Amino acid sequence: MARVLKVSLNMRLDADVVAWLKNRQSRGYQTLINFVLREYMLKHQSEAVRGVMTNKSS
Numbered sequence: 001m002a003r004v005l006k007v008s009l010n011m012r013l014d015a016d017v018v019a020w021l022k023n024r025q026s027r028g029y030q031t032l033i034n035f036v037l038r039e040y041m042l043k044h045q046s047e048a049v050r051g052v053m054t055n056k057s058s
Helices: 015-023 029-056
Strands: none
Touching: 015 029
16 A cells, blocks of 8 residues: 555544553554554445445436
8 A cells, every 4th residue: 555644633532542552562552543544434435335336226
């Protein structure tokens, strides 16, 4: 995957969510947040495309 432009962002998250993310040793918590959001985005983009295709054939 090509490098994607990063955007600085200030957001508020629940303290327990941040603590869980920071305790993960596999990668940094900001990288993990980005990964989770990207996976969610990709899943829902494909669902939206399927929905559009289904509606067009009706």
